[in-house]
Amino acid sequence: MKEGYNLLLLIILIIITLGVTFSVYAFRGRRAIVKVIEIFRQQNALRINDAKTVEELGLEKPDFVQRVMRGRDFKQYALQILIKRGVICVTEDGRLYMVEDKLDQDVR
Numbered sequence: 001m002k003e004g005y006n007l008l009l010l011i012i013l014i015i016i017t018l019g020v021t022f023s024v025y026a027f028r029g030r031r032a033i034v035k036v037i038e039i040f041r042q043q044n045a046l047r048i049n050d051a052k053t054v055e056e057l058g059l060e061k062p063d064f065v066q067r068v069m070r071g072r073d074f075k076q077y078a079l080q081i082l083i084k085r086g087v088i089c090v091t092e093d094g095r096l097y098m099v100e101d102k103l104d105q106d107v108r
């Protein structure tokens with residue numbers, strides 16, 4: 001009987017740990033989306049004529065050493081989400097700009 005209780009306790013602990021992990025990842029993802037939007041506003045990359053490169057925006061992918069030292073950078077993930085939603089557009093030459101009209105109310 002005690003072994004069954006211990007197993008149930010272990011399963012509950014694993015479920016709680018997974019829930020907390022996913023919550024932290026979701027929170028960091030939402031925070032990164034806000035940061036990426038702020039970067040575009042600060043750089044004034046809000047029209048096609050003002051589009052900037054990834055390097056100019058400071059959103060280039062970190063190299064291996066940077067990833068190891070700083071941990072996971074969610075800004076790349078946030079950038080991809082915003083591109084898929086059509087909030088950030090890519091020009092033919094690879095520069096990026098943000099269309100503020102397409103921002104959802106919850107992102108604003």
